[in-house]
Amino acid sequence: MVKPSGQAGKDTKARILEAADAVFVRHGTDGARMQQIADEAGVNKALLHYYFRTKAELAEAVWRGVASSFVPGVLEMMASDASLDEKIDRFVDAYLTRLSRHPYLVTYVVSEAARSPDRVRAFYSSGRAEQARRVVRKLRAQIGEGIKEGRMARTTPEQFFVTLAAACVYPFAARPLIAAGIGFGAKGFDAFIKRRRRELPAFLKRALRT
Amino acid sequence: MVKPSGQAGKDTKARILEAADAVFVRHGTDGARMQQIADEAGVNKALLHYYFRTKAELAEAVWRGVASSFVPGVLEMMASDASLDEKIDRFVDAYLTRLSRHPYLVTYVVSEAARSPDRVRAFYSSGRAEQARRVVRKLRAQIGEGIKEGRMARTTPEQFFVTLAAACVYPFAARPLIAAGIGFGAKGFDAFIKRRRRELPAFLKRALRT
DNA sequence: GTCTATACTCTGATAGAC
DNA sequence: GTCTATCAGAGTATAGAC
Numbered sequence: 063m064v065k066p067s068g069q070a071g072k073d074t075k076a077r078i079l080e081a082a083d084a085v086f087v088r089h090g091t092d093g094a095r096m097q098q099i100a101d102e103a104g105v106n107k108a109l110l111h112y113y114f115r116t117k118a119e120l121a122e123a124v125w126r127g128v129a130s131s132f133v134p135g136v137l138e139m140m141a142s143d144a145s146l147d148e149k150i151d152r153f154v155d156a157y158l159t160r161l162s163r164h165p166y167l168v169t170y171v172v173s174e175a176a177r178s179p180d181r182v183r184a185f186y187s188s189g190r191a192e193q194a195r196r197v198v199r200k201l202r203a204q205i206g207e208g209i210k211e212g213r214m215a216r217t218t219p220e221q222f223f224v225t226l227a228a229a230c231v232y233p234f235a236a237r238p239l240i241a242a243g244i245g246f247g248a249k250g251f252d253a254f255i256k257r258r259r260r261e262l263p264a265f266l267k268r269a270l271r272t
Numbered sequence: 273m274v275k276p277s278g279q280a281g282k283d284t285k286a287r288i289l290e291a292a293d294a295v296f297v298r299h300g301t302d303g304a305r306m307q308q309i310a311d312e313a314g315v316n317k318a319l320l321h322y323y324f325r326t327k328a329e330l331a332e333a334v335w336r337g338v339a340s341s342f343v344p345g346v347l348e349m350m351a352s353d354a355s356l357d358e359k360i361d362r363f364v365d366a367y368l369t370r371l372s373r374h375p376y377l378v379t380y381v382v383s384e385a386a387r388s389p390d391r392v393r394a395f396y397s398s399g400r401a402e403q404a405r406r407v408v409r410k411l412r413a414q415i416g417e418g419i420k421e422g423r424m425a426r427t428t429p430e431q432f433f434v435t436l437a438a439a440c441v442y443p444f445a446a447r448p449l450i451a452a453g454i455g456f457g458a459k460g461f462d463a464f465i466k467r468r469r470r471e472l473p474a475f476l477k478r479a480l481r482t
Numbered sequence: 483g484t485c486t487a488t489a490c491t492c493t494g495a496t497a498g499a500c
Numbered sequence: 501g502t503c504t505a506t507c508a509g510a511g512t513a514t515a516g517a518c
Contacts, residue, residue, distance in 0.1 A: 074501080089387065092302035096494060106503055111495060113501095166386060173300065173383040175448045176376060182448045194453045215478065220454050220464060221471055228442030229435055235445055236437070238385045238392045243404045244430050254430060261431055268425065269479035284483075306512065316485055321513060323483095 075113045078103045079123060082110075086124045087170040091178075094121070122184070125174060129185045132171060140223070141196040146204050146270065150226065150263050157230040158259050162252070168234040197223070208270070215272055222270070229262055285323045288313045289333060292320075296334045297380040301388075304331070332394070335384060339395045342381060350433070351406040356414050356480065360436065360473050367440040368469045372462070378444040407433070418480070425482055432480070439472055 081103035086094045096117055100107040114120040136156055140149055161168060174181045186194070201219035208214030233240060233255065241251050291313035296304045306327055310317040324330035346366055350359055371378060384391045396404070411429035418424030443450060443465065451461050 090300065090302060090383065092300060093387065095492095107494085108496080108504085109502060115495090117494065169383055169386040171449075172445045173379050175446070176379040177299065177303065179448070182452050185449065186452050191453070191455070195455065198454065215474070217471055217475070218467070221468060221475075224443055224446075224450060224464075224468075225439050225472075225475065227446070228438040232438030232442045232445070233434055235382045235442070236385075236434075238389070239381075239395065240434060242392050242396050243401070244408065245401070245405065254434075257428070258431060258434075261427055262435075264425070265427070265431075265435065265479045268481065269475045271478065305510090307510095317512085318486080318514080319484060325513090327512065 074103075074105065074109070078105065078110060078113055078120075079127070082114075082120050083124050083127060086121055087128065087164075088166050090170065090173055091121045125181055126184060128167065128171065132167065133185075133190060137190070137193045137197055141193065141200045146201075146208070147263075147267055150266050153226055154230055154259060154262050154266075157227075158255055158262075161231065161234045162255055165234065165237065168231055172235060213272055214270055217270075225269075226266060229266065233258065284313075284315065284319070288315065288320060288323055288330075289337070292324075292330050293334050293337060296331055297338065297374075298376050300380065300383055301331045306330075335391055336394060338377065338381065342377065343395075343400060347400070347403045347407055351403065351410045356411075356418070357473075357477055360476050363436055364440055364469065364472050364476075367437075368465055368472075371441065371444045372465055375444065375447065378441055382445060423482055424480055427480075435479075436476060439476065443468065 078099070082094075082099045084102060085099045089095075094117075096107055096110055099120075100110055103110075110120065114123060136153060139152055139156075142149075144152070175185065198219045201223060205214060205217060205219055205222065209216055237251060240254075241247060244250075244254075246254070288309070292304075292309045294312060295309045299305075304327075306317055306320055309330075310320055313320075320330065324333060346363060349362055349366075352359075354362070385395065408429045411433060415424060415427060415429055415432065419426055447461060450464075451457060454460075454464075456464070
């Protein structure tokens with residue numbers, strides 16, 4: 063499995079996967095071209111088929127990689143005993159930081175998930191579905207407690223979590239529309255996100271309280 | 273321009289455009305097939321090229337149609353003299369209703385916009401850019417007033433508007449992930465949106481106040 | 483205007499040399 | 501393992517009859 067090294071560059075398979083990731087994420091599975099992947103990896107088209115039999119197989123590998131990195135320790139964090147306020151802080155920080163570095167990731171995940179049920183299944187494989195349920199259970203308990211003590215408005219863990227995710231993820235999904243609509247370029251968008259990192263946690267906390 | 277009627281069905285061009293809309297929105301421009309459009313329109317493939325010279329041209333027509341309906345009177349409403357609270361109410365209601373009926377619309381808009389700068393330009397043509405600026409100006413005035421009177425937390429119109437849009441739009445973008453992750457099917461998702469329509473306005477209003 | 487038949491291009495996939 | 505050359509199929513676009 064481990065190549066003895068000495069060949070050109072690092073591990074070829076890894077280079078191909080890296081290039082594939084870039085191309086698939088930017089253009090979507092339908093829009094991606096094997097030729098472009100080969101070019102970016104610095105190898106021949108035929109070699110792609112040597113390592114990954116078909117385009118579909120390569121696409122699948124890319125998707126799994128993205129899904130693994132997209133739902134990182136964050137779910138674990140959300141299921142932890144940390145307070146809701148702390149979870150908001152950490153979630154906002156983690157996602158705004160992460161997604162800033164990967165402009166096309168959200169678009170890719172959203173469009174692939176919508177168009178291929180297989181993708182969704184793969185996304186929740188390897189016990190991640192159970193992890194999601196744990197998050198919901200934990201949030202439900204914390205929210206219920208807050209409501210009982212009269213310091214939180216009535217809501218459900220699902221609504222809360224989706225709104226939290228929405229506030230962090232959506233700006234990147236709609237990035238070109240926002241940038242053009244509000245009338246600032248790439249630098250302006252970065253500033254927008256920077257400010258958002260400061261403001262959003264307080265915004266969400268106010269929304270939760272009574 | 274107006275066909276004398278008498279031919280099969282209603283206006284053929286309109287039927288083609290309708291079918292194209294369905295197929296492009298569901299599969300994206302790259303994933304769409306002219307054959308499928310022809311089938312759904314009940315005509316031959318060649319006829320598509322008779323009315324719209326190329327696939328790209330047809331895709332463009334579909335995009336313009338979607339962009340027109342996607343940013344409807346809502347921008348106008350947001351620029352009006354209505355109070356911020358009222359704007360929240362109307363925006364949430366309008367978008368949750370509209371998007372419930374068009375499951376794939378958000379995914380389509382987001383992915384097309386991300387992958388084709390032309391799309392973004394067309395989106396903001398016909399004076400819509402100016403309209404967006406008017407919205408920002410009006411919101412800035414209203415928020416500024418609220419802050420001065422000490423009843424609103426400090427924020428910018430951009431942050432507010434994006435968060436509002438995010439809370440309404442994102443659930444549909446992430447619909448398959450949410451449905452699978454939270455563990456309910458199509459009916460469960462509808463219930464989720466129904467509840468959201470009730471809760472979200474109050475949630476957002478709380479977030480705005482001091 | 484609408485159809486059938488077909489041309490042409492793009493691209494994913496394979497064969498086989500090195 | 502990696503390359504060159506080539507095939508086969510899908511899919512867009514056109515020609516031309518009706």
